[in-house]
Amino acid sequence: MLKFLGIRDFVIVDSLELDFAAGFTALTGETGAGKSILIDALSLALGERGDAAMVRTGCERAEISAEFDTGGLPQLAAWLREQELEGDEGVLLLRRVLDAGGRSRGFINGRSATMQQLREAGEHLLDIHGQHAHQSLLRPDAQRELLDSYAGQAREAAAVGELFRGWQALHRRRVQLEQNAEAVAAERELLQFQRRELESLNFNAQEWGELQAEHARLSHAASLLETAQMGVDVLSEADTACLAQLNLLLVRLREGVAFDAALQDTLAMLESAQNELQEAVYALRHYQERLDADPQKLAGQEQRIAAVVDAARKYRVLPEQLPEALQDIVGRLAELGGDADLAQLAQQEQVARDKYLAAAQKLGVVRKKTADKLSQEITASMQTLAMAGGSFAVVLTPLAEGNAHGLEAVEFRVATNPGTQPQGLAKVVSGGELSRISLAIQVAASQAATVPTLIFDEVDSGIGGRVAEIVGNLLKQLGQRHQVMCVTHLPQVAAAAGAQWQVSKAVHDGVTLSSIRVLKPAERVEEIARMLGGVKITETTRKHAAEMLGVAA
Numbered sequence: 001m002l003k004f005l006g007i008r009d010f011v012i013v014d015s016l017e018l019d020f021a022a023g024f025t026a027l028t029g030e031t032g033a034g035k036s037i038l039i040d041a042l043s044l045a046l047g048e049r050g051d052a053a054m055v056r057t058g059c060e061r062a063e064i065s066a067e068f069d070t071g072g073l074p075q076l077a078a079w080l081r082e083q084e085l086e087g088d089e090g091v092l093l094l095r096r097v098l099d100a101g102g103r104s105r106g107f108i109n110g111r112s113a114t115m116q117q118l119r120e121a122g123e124h125l126l127d128i129h130g131q132h133a134h135q136s137l138l139r140p141d142a143q144r145e146l147l148d149s150y151a152g153q154a155r156e157a158a159a160v161g162e163l164f165r166g167w168q169a170l171h172r173r174r175v176q177l178e179q180n181a182e183a184v185a186a187e188r189e190l191l192q193f194q195r196r197e198l199e200s201l202n203f204n205a206q207e208w209g210e211l212q213a214e215h216a217r218l219s220h221a222a223s224l225l226e227t228a229q230m231g232v233d234v235l236s237e238a239d240t241a242c243l244a245q246l247n248l249l250l251v252r253l254r255e256g257v258a259f260d261a262a263l264q265d266t267l268a269m270l271e272s273a274q275n276e277l278q279e280a281v282y283a284l285r286h287y288q289e290r291l292d293a294d295p296q297k298l299a300g301q302e303q304r305i306a307a308v309v310d311a312a313r314k315y316r317v318l319p320e321q322l323p324e325a326l327q328d329i330v331g332r333l334a335e336l337g338g339d340a341d342l343a344q345l346a347q348q349e350q351v352a353r354d355k356y357l358a359a360a361q362k363l364g365v366v367r368k369k370t371a372d373k374l375s376q377e378i379t380a381s382m383q384t385l386a387m388a389g390g391s392f393a394v395v396l397t398p399l400a401e402g403n404a405h406g407l408e409a410v411e412f413r414v415a416t417n418p419g420t421q422p423q424g425l426a427k428v429v430s431g432g433e434l435s436r437i438s439l440a441i442q443v444a445a446s447q448a449a450t451v452p453t454l455i456f457d458e459v460d461s462g463i464g465g466r467v468a469e470i471v472g473n474l475l476k477q478l479g480q481r482h483q484v485m486c487v488t489h490l491p492q493v494a495a496a497a498g499a500q501w502q503v504s505k506a507v508h509d510g511v512t513l514s515s516i517r518v519l520k521p522a523e524r525v526e527e528i529a530r531m532l533g534g535v536k537i538t539e540t541t542r543k544h545a546a547e548m549l550g551v552a553a
Contacts (some may be wrong), residue, residue, distance in 0.1 A: 001125065001452045001483045009059040012505060012514045024479030026494040027487045027516070028527055029503030034514035035487045038503075039128060039457050042066060045096045046125070047118030052102040057511075061099040068092040068125055073452070076124035084113055092125070126406070128443045130286045137412065137438055138426045144410040147394060150445050151370035153363060160359045162403040167352035175346045184336055191333050194315075198326040201311055206319040208308065214301055235277055235377040243281070246274055316486035320499065337386045360407045364396070367408065371396055374444060381440035382414075386467045387433065389418030393441070412441070436463055441472050446482065454478065456486040464490065472496030472552065491531035495548040500524050524549060 007016040012034055044050050045064040055062045070076055071090040080086045087093060087109030095107040096118070106113045106119060137143060148157040177184060235242050243473050253267045312319040371394035378392040392415075396408040413422035417434050426432045446454050456475065463471060472493040478484050479498065488494055502523070505514040519527055528545035529537045 001041075001069045002066065003069050004065075005042060005045075006063075006065040007037070007038075008063045009056040010041050010044075010062040010064060011037055011054055011056060012512050013037060013041075014056065014101060014513050016516060018501075018516060020483070020485075021499060022479075022483050023498040024476050024484045024496065024500045025501060026497035027485065027501045027503055028489070028494050028531060029094065030530075031489070032506045033503045035503045036457055038516065039455055039487065040185070042126075042455070044098070045094045045118070046122030047096075047106065047115045047120075048117075050096070050098045052098070052100055054098055059100065061097055063098075064094075064096045066094045068094070072123075073124055076121065076520055079120065080109070083108075083113075083117060084114065084479045085109055085117070086290055092121065093270075094121065094315075106171070124451060126451050126455060127446065128455045128457065129446070137441060140409065140411060141405075143394075143412045143425075144405055146441065146445055147367060147370060147374065147410050148363075150374055151366050152450075153370075154365050156359070156363050156366075157406065160356065160363055160406055161354040163352070163359050164402065164404040167356045170345065170349040170352050174342070174349050177342055177345065188333065188336050191329050191336070195329050195333065198315075198322060198329070201307065201322070203311070203319075203322055205323055208320050211301065211305060211308070228284045228287050232281055235284075236281045243274065243277055246270065246277070250274065253486075292456065341425065354401070357407075357472055360402055364407050367396060367406070367410070370394075370409075377444045378440045380435075381444065382437065384467075384470045385436045386438060387416055387436065390414065390416045391422060392437070393422050395422075436467070439463075439471060446478060453483040453485075456484070456488075457485050458489065465492075468492035469496075476552070489531065489547065491528045491548060494531060495528055495545075495552040497552075498544065500527065502527055519549060521549075 001022060002020045004020065005016075005018045007013045007018075009015075018038070027035050027038065040054075041064045044054070045066045058511045062124050069090060070092045077086075078091070080092070085108045093107075093109050095110075097105045104115070106115055106118045108117060113121075127265075137146070145154070145157075148154050233241070248272055250267070253263055253270065256263045257267055308319050308322070312322055315322065315326050375391075375393045379390070382388075382390045382392060393413045393428075395411045395413050399406075399413065400409050412425050414425060414428060414437055415422040416428065416437075418536055425434065425437070428437065442456070468490040469492040472490070473496055474491065475484055475486055476496040476498075486493060486497070501516050501521045503514065503516050505512055507513075525535070525542055525545045528548060529541045531543055531550075533541035
């Protein structure tokens with residue numbers, strides 16, 4: 001239930017704070033006073049589109065704040081937890097800021113929120129019925145959605161749509177495979193050959209690096225052996241080998257150290273060099289022993305490299321990318337499937353179709369039962385709304401194959417006079433009749449509403465007299481189950497309300513401002529009298545207004 005609404009610098013409102021109560025509240029005031037501003041502001045807080053023109057002239061930003069009592073709304077509480085937007089238990093705070101540049105920001109319980117999140121929260125909180133709601137009711141999809149909402153089947157209808165789309169996706173895929181069966185079979189055969197070819201190559205990227213290094217070593221084995229032998233000769237085995245010459249020098253230096261210690265450092269360095277050269281000789285001999293100069297092994301390596309290079313050229317990739325090419329082929333084969341996959345797909349399609357039909361048939365049964373109930377209820381309301389003898393019918397027309405909305409089309413038909421054939425709402429000529437039928441539909445649908453707050457914005461236009469009194473009573477009865485607010489210009493409707501607010505506007509320092517105030521009992525008499533009598537209010541008009549309030553009470 002809406003508890004509080006704060007409005008600042010919005011259109012022609014500078015600052016307004018309103019506390020709300022349960023029951024039926026009427027908002028009245030002269031034409032142009034801004035009665036619908038409150039509803040516009042509330043809609044903005046609930047995520048409706050806004051623009052810079054809504055910011056009061058000369059101000060930097062408009063700000064709307066709303067507080068709701070959410071006790072008894074477990075689905076909303078669960079949604080808030082899911083979105084991580086919880087606040088105090090049983091309380092929901094919404095805030096919308098719109099600046100003069102058109103930038104908009106939304107908040108839920110003090111946390112930044114998207115417009116979509118504001119709208120989703122609003123779906124749990126209130127319904128707004130505008131004065132042009134009958135225009136949307138002319139659309140078949142709006143009629144179907146209203147019937148499903150009245151039946152409490154909105155989620156079931158959405159589930160039917162998801163099942164239908166899933167079934168159709170499988171159907172399209174199967175048909176496509178069947179139509180392209182020959183081309184698919186040819187592509188599959190080629191891919192299977194390519195997979196076998198690359199799998200038989202048994203190649204991986206790591207092997208390529210090792211293969212190239214091994215081939216380079218084997219192909220230069222003779223040269224490497226020659227180089228190693230030359231090193232051994234130069235260092236150790238030739239007649240003038242380095243080690244032999246160095247050993248002679250070391251003998252002379254050791255003798256010289258005995259006579260001059262200054263040669264000691266030189267001796268130490270050359271002794272170290274002798275050790276290093278000897279180690280180099282050992283290393284070269286060991287290298288000669290382990291170096292493989294097998295021509296057959298080299299030929300095998302060259303054949304392997306040639307096979308890899310040929311495959312890479314064939315598949316137009318680098319050699320190290322051949323494993324990725326194989327994975328792409330395997331993936332494409334999985335996408336194409338096989339004959340067994342086509343049969344499996346057909347089976348999946350049948351299962352999906354059966355699930356859709358079961359859900360759609362179940363929905364259709366509820367729709368049929370609810371259509372009869374709604375037809376009777378609205379027909380009964382029409383008898384009291386100056387359409388005696390008229391009738392209303394929710395007609396369900398079977399669809400051969402069904403669609404995303406079920407196995408039947410929904411159409412609202414009405415006969416406004418006795419003995420006439422019911423016609424679609426779009427064929428109702430009288431705007432007044434259409435408005436009254438729309439009101440009857442909205443009231444009937446609202447009685448089944450799960451949201452706690454219902455707002456009607458001049459839905460009573462085009463009616464008056466006894467019918468207006470009946471409309472007031474309908475809204476009053478609705479106020480026993482919901483928090484109901486109605487913007488109205490009819491005294492009969494306003495008199496039926498438990499509380500009445502007056503909307504007025506005045507010019508202050510050259511600026512037009514709108515304001516709202518709660519009327520006391522005596523002030524209500526004056527306002528109802530104004531609505532009855534116009535510019536000049538007489539005592540007779542006041543007595544009539546007081547009588548209307550007394551009867552309504």
